[in-house]
Amino acid sequence: MDLKQLRSFIHIAELGSLSRAAERLNLSQPALSRQLNLLEETLDTRLLERTGRGVKLTEAGQMLAERARVILGDLARLEADLSARRSKVTGHVHIGVPPSAGIVITGALVEALRDRYPDLNISIAEDLTGDVQEGLLSGRLDIGILHDGMISRSLHAEPLWREDLFLISHPSRVDENETEIDYEDVLALPLIMPTPKHGLRAKMQEAAFRAGRPLTPVVEADALRVLVDLVHRDLGHTVLPRSSLVMELSTGRLKARRIINPELSRKVMLSWLQDRPLSTGAKAVLDTLRDLAGTMPMADGR
Structure with a gap:
């Protein structure tokens, strides 16, 4: 059984798509299909079934995926331990x-x-x-x-x-002694948020779903400096950990309120x-x- 074929199969199994796995592995789809065919021939069993939306694992494919992850993980640790025998850290x-x-x-x-x-x-x-x-x-x-x-x-x-997440606002929008804000009140504000592929947005979306409220940003931006600049211009509020804004918060350019009910962290x-x-x-x-x-x-x- 070829280790390269096993690694390719794990990516196919995870993504459920030959084309997406080929893109991730920087291979052509025909080359990846050949690897899969050779693996199935070696094992004399069918590992995948084609569907209208991609591929899904057969029972044998599910078994192979679970065992292969263990095998490849053990091999990686063995190779790492052997490489660590070198005394000088270079590379x-x-x-x-x-x-x-x-x-x-x-x-x-x-x-x-x-x-x-x-x-x-x-x-x-x-x-x-x-x-x-x-x-x-x-x-x-x-x-x-x-x-x-x-x-x-x-x-x-x-x-x-x-790290806990805080609502970040222009100083003019925050009372002097205000240090916390309910999440439902956050959702009612004009929010400047990252796009859905960002992990923080997913965290916010999940909490909004549980609260039974929509999360509808007025602006989407994935660059941290853009989020901070737009809030500083008083165009809305954003949500970030305090640790990423030490300078802005210490100088009073921005204000942070801890989000509660529920508290949000990651x-x-x-x-x-x-x-x-x-x-x-x-x-x-x-x-x-x-x-x-x-x-x-x-x-x-x-």
């Missing part, structure tokens, strides 16, 4: 970070890595959570920081810290592809991120 590590988390941790991470591992080269890409996840799945990124939610089963994910997750072995450099970055997360006072903004 190049590609890291993806969403903007709000990047403001909090990127500077400290680079500083710590330059101090601990001067021969290690790193590249840091700032992207939305969905784009960071896609970068991990395609192999473009080695390590990613994600927000909890619909994280792919092909990724390992462990929590780094928790976890910041450290993530990497389960079936891809981590280099010594990548493991060094993981350990450094864990160390930094344990020392920064950014969990809930209290």
